[in-house]
Amino acid sequence: MNKSYTIDGSRDALWMATATGPPPTTPLDGDQRFDVAIIGAGLTALNAALHLARHGVSVGVLEAAGLGFGASGRSGGQVNLGLNLSPSQLIEKFGPAQGERLIDTVINTPDHVFSLIKEHALQCDPVQNGWVQGAVHSRQLPLQSALADEYARYGCALEVLNKDDLTQRTGTNRYQGGLFVPMAGSLQPLSYTRELARAAIAHGAAIYTQTPVTGLHKNDTGWLLKTATGTVGCEHVLVCTNGYTGNLVSGLAQRLVPVRSILIASEPLSDNLRKTVLPDQVTFVDKRNLILYFRYDRDGRICVGDHGPMRDEFRLEDYTSLKRRVLDVFPQLESTRWDYHWGGRVAMTKSTLPFLYEIAPGLTAGMGYNGRGVGMGTMMGKILAEHILHPTDQAGAFPVTEPKKFALHKFHSAGVTMAVKWYALQDHLASL
Ligand SMILES: Cc1cc2nc3c(=O)[nH]c(=O)nc-3n(C[C@H](O)[C@H](O)[C@H](O)COP(=O)(O)OP(=O)(O)OC[C@H]3O[C@@H](n4cnc5c(N)ncnc54)[C@H](O)[C@@H]3O)c2cc1C
Structure with a gap:
């Protein structure tokens, strides 16, 4: 193994090798004006652009690199319930009315993604076979059961799995239930x-692309965004830069901490191995502080993710x-070859919730998904669009904070780095 080889978290991703081609885009050239300008071209930005464009709003998206260069093009691609907090925690934090709207948003997140895919015929290998969370020790089982009871009160049926059910659904007997x-x-x-970019352009x-926004100023007609190759004037700016947020908007980066997550993908597994490793093609995550997450791609490669080191290039x-942890769960993968290695930035917030933040009149940020942005970022894009389309609606799906x-x-x-060591120690002690 050549230890000096560095892995580009974007270029070396499995997804780069198997993705549907991008729609044609070019850098900004000259001066443009739109109703809304969006900074970043990940899922948040692109679903906001799609929704706004469908409602007849003129919208321009400016991306520093290529489409999906940020977390959106590198993620594990798992589509989950939208938030990390439980229904009772959301009610406690936001009160019954807003709390219930949020619970609704959380429950509807996966269906929003899968129906968008269907409606716009997005070619992106969707699989809606469910998500399993494995309990590492039996003390977690009552918590999972209580969570299922909470969701049931809102009409959302989660299934509690005993150890045998879990083994049957996932092929591993390392967990106590789930x-x-x-x-x-x-x-x-x-x-x-x-x-999503293709659909937004079509509307x-x-x-x-290749158009970093380098300056942002308020003027008499709204906002002016500066880039090396032109300017964009607009009434409203959406900042959708998530874990890749820099210093463009003063004080915004300090509200997020970008942690790194890394992924590996195997060679396509044989049919026999696939019968014993996630045989139902579910997505799978274990219930630890430092989670391991698993899924298949369309060609039968198993993709597994873990936390990574605090830098953007990986070795x-x-x-x-990560490879050792995989074998602990699925020892039958001992001789499996790992063909792809990559990673990227996950944006964490203090509250562990994403935020819809009105920085100034006409300047709004939506970000901070704490590892759940495939679904929730998509959802936030729609919420940001509705925030602009219905500015006086006080009962939006997501609170402005x-x-x-x-x-x-x-x-x-x-x-x-210190927190990761602390969590690893806690995970180890909890598993004894
Ligand atoms: C390795 C990894 C695995 C993950 N796995 C999952 C998962 O399985 N399930 C899940 O739900 N979530 C997962 N996530 C999180 C999820 O991918 C993100 O929350 C989501 O993609 C965020 O989308 P976004 O559009 O908000 O931001 P991003 O996709 O990060 O896009 C932000 C964009 O802003 C651009 N930008 C920044 N500054 C500027 C500027 N000045 N001018 C122009 N453009 C700029 C960046 O280039 C970038 O493309 C994972 C993340 C990573 C990194």
Whole structure:
């Protein structure tokens, strides 16, 4: 193994090798004006653009790199319930009316994604076979059962699995039981991103790639975005830069901590192996602080994710412990070859919830999905669009908040590295 080889978290992704081609886009050239300008071209931005364009709003998307260069083109592609907090936690935090609207949003997130795919015939290998969360120790089982009871009160049926059920659904006997979320699933994330862009363009949105926004100013007619090759004037700006947020908007980056997640994908597994590893083609995550997450791609490659080191370029040795952890769950993969290695930035927030943040009149940010952005980022795109289309609607699907900043943000890399060690220790102790 050549240890000095560095892995580009975008170029070396499985998704790059198997994605549907991107729609044609070019850099911005000259000066343009739109009703709405969107910064970033991930799922949040592109679903916002699609929704706005469908409602006759003129919209321009500006992306620093290529379509899906950020987390959207690199993710595990798992489509889950939208938020990390339970229904009772949401009610406690936001009160009954807003809490219930949020619960509705969470429950409808996977169906929103899969119906968008159907409606616009997005070529992105969707599979809606459900998501399994495996309990690492029996103390987690009552928590999972209580969560299923909570969701049942809102008409959402999650299935509690005992150890035998879990083994049957996943092929591993390493877990004590678990939870099954039937409406969840997976897709090819880069294809999904590119195809959402295609649909947005078809409805009239303009998308400029290789166009980093370098300046943002308020003027008499709204906002002016500056780039190296032109400007965009608009009434409303949506900032959808998530874990790739820089210093363009003062104080925004301090409200997020970008942690890294890494993924590996195997050679296509034989039919016999596929009968013993996630035989139902469910997506699978274990219930730890530092989760392992599994899924298949359309060609029968198993893709597995884990936390990564705090940098954007990865080395083959960064994946050693992930490969060891996989064998602990599926020892039958001992001789399997790992063909793809990649990773990217996951945006964490202090509240562990995403935010819809009105930074200034006409300047709004939507981001911070804490690892659930395939579904929730898509959903947030629609919510941002509705926020612009219906500005006086006080009963929106998502509350407008001012997210808290992380104290000592400039030391976040060291902080995350220490937190990962602490969580790893806790996971180890909990498994004894
Ligand atoms: C390895 C990995 C695995 C993941 N797995 C899952 C999963 O299985 N399920 C799940 O739900 N979530 C997962 N996530 C999280 C999910 O991918 C993200 O939450 C989601 O894609 C965020 O989408 P987004 O559009 O908000 O941001 P992004 O897709 O990150 O897009 C932000 C874009 O903004 C652009 N940008 C930044 N600054 C500027 C600027 N100044 N000018 C122009 N453009 C700019 C960037 O280039 C980037 O393309 C994963 C993330 C990673 C990294």
